[in-house]
Amino acid sequence: MSRGKTFLVIFLFMLLLMPLVLGAEYGGENEYQAGHKLFAILGVAMIAVGVVYYALTKRKLIITHQTSSKWGFELKMEHPYMTVIGPVSPMTVHHFFTITGTLLVFVHFFSCSNYSGIAGTTGLGMAVVLVLLNIMGFIGRSINRSIISTAEVNDMESAKKYVNRYEKWKKIHIMLAVIFTVLLVIHLNAVL
C-alpha cells in the first residue's frame, strides 16, 4: 500500500471511531450542543459536495476532470470553465466525501438520545438511509468493475447482464439519495 493510501485508511478509521467517542462524551445533559449541529452541517455539506462534484464532472457541466499524477486547476472562459487535474477520479471523490460526510453526521446522530417526534424519526430515517447508501455504493462499484472486466475479455453476454444489473442499482441508489433529501428537509423544518 502506498503511503497516501495508508494515511487515508488510518484517517477513515479514526473518523469511524469519532462518532462513538464524541457521541458518548456529549450525551446526557448537553444533548443539543451546538458542536453536534456543526458536525451535522459539515457532514451534510460534504455529502452534497461529493454528489454535486460527481454529477457535474460526469456530465462535463461547469467542471471537468482530467486524470494526471499531479494536482492542478485550470480556469477557461468557455464551457466547461473549470478543469480539475488530479490523480484521483471523480468517483473516488464521491466515495471519500460521502463516506466522510456520513461519519461526521453520525456524531450528531449518536449524540441525540430521543428518536421520536418529527425530528427524531426523520433523524433515524436518515441514519438508516445513509447506511444503506454507503453499503450500496460499494455494491455498485463492484458491479461497475465487473462490467469493465467482462468487457475487457470480450465476454459481452456477461457484460450485458452486469449493465442491466447496474441500471437497476443506479435507480435504487439515486432513489435513496432523494429519500435522504426529503427527510433532511422535513428534519430541518422541524428543528430550525
Ligand code: HEM
Ligand atoms: C444540516 C443538517 C442538520 C441540522 C442543522 C440538524 C439539526 C438538528 C437540531 C437543531 C436538532 C435538535 C432538535 C431539538 O433540539 O429538539 C436535531 C436533532 C436530531 N437530529 Fe439533526 N440536523 C441535521 C441533520 C441530521 C442528520 C443527517 C441526521 C441523521 C443521520 C440527524 C439526526 C437527528 C436526531 C436523531 C435528532 C434527535 C431528535 C430529537 O431529539 O428530537 N440530523 N438536529
Ligand code: HEM
Ligand atoms: C451519503 C451517501 C451517498 C449519496 C447521497 C450518494 C448519491 C449519489 C447520487 C445522487 C448519484 C448520481 C449522480 C449522478 O448521476 O448525477 C450517485 C452515483 C454513484 N454513487 Fe453514490 N451516493 C452516496 C454514497 C456512495 C458511496 C459510499 C459509494 C461507493 C462506495 C457510491 C457509489 C456511487 C456510484 C458507483 C455512482 C455512479 C452511478 C453512475 O453514474 O454510474 N455512492 N451517488
